[in-house]
Amino acid sequence: MGVxxxxxxxxxxxxxxxxxCVTRNLFSAxxxxxxxxxxxxxxxxxLDAVDVAMTEAAVGTGVSTILILITLASTGYRxxxxxxxxxxxxxxxxxxLGATMVYGTLDMPSLGSPDAPVHTHPIAQxxxxxxxxxxxxxxxxxxxxxxxRGYDTLGETAVVFTAGIGVLALIxxxxxxxxxxxxxxxxxxxxxxxxxxxxISKQLIPPILLYACYVQAHGDFGPGGGFQAGVIxxxxxxxxxxxxxxxxxxxxxxxxxxEKLIALGLLIYGGVGLVNxxxxxxxxxxxxxxxxxxxxxxxGILTIELGVGITVAxxxxxxxxxxxxxxxxxxxxxxLRLRQGADAAQTSPESGA
Amino acid sequence: xxxxxxxxxxxxxxxxLVRALRGPTVFDRILxxxxxxxxxxxxxxxxxxxxxxxxxxxxxxxxxxxxxxxxIAVLRFVEIDHxxxxxxxxxxxxxxxx
Numbered sequence: 001m002g003v004x005x006x007x008x009x010x011x012x013x014x015x016x017x018x019x020x021c022v023t024r025n026l027f028s029a030x031x032x033x034x035x036x037x038x039x040x041x042x043x044x045x046x047l048d049a050v051d052v053a054m055t056e057a058a059v060g061t062g063v064s065t066i067l068i069l070i071t072l073a074s075t076g077y078r079x080x081x082x083x084x085x086x087x088x089x090x091x092x093x094x095x096x097l098g099a100t101m102v103y104g105t106l107d108m109p110s111l112g113s114p115d116a117p118v119h120t121h122p123i124a125q126x127x128x129x130x131x132x133x134x135x136x137x138x139x140x141x142x143x144x145x146x147x148x149r150g151y152d153t154l155g156e157t158a159v160v161f162t163a164g165i166g167v168l169a170l171i172x173x174x175x176x177x178x179x180x181x182x183x184x185x186x187x188x189x190x191x192x193x194x195x196x197x198x199x200i201s202k203q204l205i206p207p208i209l210l211y212a213c214y215v216q217a218h219g220d221f222g223p224g225g226g227f228q229a230g231v232i233x234x235x236x237x238x239x240x241x242x243x244x245x246x247x248x249x250x251x252x253x254x255x256x257x258x259e260k261l262i263a264l265g266l267l268i269y270g271g272v273g274l275v276n277x278x279x280x281x282x283x284x285x286x287x288x289x290x291x292x293x294x295x296x297x298x299x300g301i302l303t304i305e306l307g308v309g310i311t312v313a314x315x316x317x318x319x320x321x322x323x324x325x326x327x328x329x330x331x332x333x334x335x336l337r338l339r340q341g342a343d344a345a346q347t348s349p350e351s352g353a
Numbered sequence: 354x355x356x357x358x359x360x361x362x363x364x365x366x367x368x369x370l371v372r373a374l375r376g377p378t379v380f381d382r383i384l385x386x387x388x389x390x391x392x393x394x395x396x397x398x399x400x401x402x403x404x405x406x407x408x409x410x411x412x413x414x415x416x417x418x419x420x421x422x423x424x425i426a427v428l429r430f431v432e433i434d435h436x437x438x439x440x441x442x443x444x445x446x447x448x449x450x451x
Binding site (some may be wrong): 001011031039041046056061062066072208218223232239327334 | 356359360363366367370373374376379382383385386389390393396397400401403404406408409411412414415416418419420421422423424427429430433434436437440443444447
């Protein structure tokens with residue numbers, strides 16, 4: 001039965017990927033990628049990779065769709081046909097790259113094979129047999145990410161941090177001193193616009209934020225942790241931004257605070273490591289945090305997950321703020337220009353007469 | 354029992370997929386994505402019961418909460434795009450007039 005589900009889902013995936021490549025309308029492609037993400041999350045669930053599925057679910061539904069759509073809104077979404085020569089070249093490059101990747105997978109052990117290094121290597125046995133006893137944490141993935149491979153996760157958090165800094169440096173900070181005047185039609189606070197959606201969203205945002213906190217704190221026992229929780233939290237804030245406008249959102253959750261939070265999360269993570277050194281242990285050796293080593297591990301993992309969650313939520317919110325403000329300024333400038341043009345067109349015939 | 358449910362859900366997903374692939378309008382695709390999200394919530398729940406791993410229902414919950422956000426984003430995009438096209442048309446008309 002599992003095999004049948006696998007095959008059908010993979011066929012779906014294939015047809016979606018093909019259609020997304022073929023379509024000339026990038027908006028349709030964005031929609032198809034939404035479905036692509038849904039199918040791959042289902043596949044992860046079928047493969048029992050719960051934590052990966054959760055990440056895909058959290059990122060694929062809200063954040064990545066919003067980012068792609070904002071980009072399309074500011075650049076346009078119709079692809080003009082390219083000269084045939086370049087298309088052939090692109091196809092050749094893709095085919096060669098794809099063939100190389102398929103060739104690379106030939107060396108991999110087949111899925112579920114008992115001889116795979118994953119099952120035979122002693123470290124895997126250590127992780128599956130010793131870690132639950134040593135850590136006292138039911139979900140094996142969390143101690144693996146946060147403790148055994150704590151340096152890796154610190155590096156990943158630094159990557160997220162760098163991404164946030166990069167976007168801020170490129171388009172985040174407003175260079176214009178005087179903000180554009182708010183044109184009445186574009187005033188997102190207009191009371192009657194999207195009233196039903198606004199009321200519904202106001203009721204939906206608190207559960208989303210609460211659920212993010214649950215995912216954040218529940219990483220020890222089920223799928224979840226800082227990364228997923230940060231993304232879910234940011235998605236809740238995005239829902240607010242979508243319906244009440246980016247200016248309104250920026251006034252409630254200020255970019256200045258977000259910038260500090262980006263750094264704070266990473267600081268908490270690194271700070272835990274420094275405290276460990278001061279307590280006489282190694283960097284990120286959480287056992288020194290409490291008298292009982294197991295309690296120390298739990299405190300350490302919870303604290304660094306909190307740091308990861310803060311950084312991820314702040315970075316994603318910052319990125320989407322930057323994109324949305326960029327788009328908004330673009331639209332507003334255009335409106336103002338058109339308005340001036342219209343005024344000039346209206347007044348000139350009268351003055352001529 | 355779960356197997357039959359899963360197969361029927363896959364059938365529903367397939368039919369939604371056809372709508373998403375064929376279009377023809379923007380709103381067909383939006384509806385298809387939304388429908389597919391709902392089917393995914395159910396599919397994940399069914400698979401989690403098939404595997405006897407209740408942790409997976411957390412993922413279904415994420416989809417239930419967040420797919421709304423995605424749909425709102427898409428609809429806002431369509432709205433902004435519509436406004437922009439209206440403006441472009443007005444601009445062109447004005448250029449033609451004098």
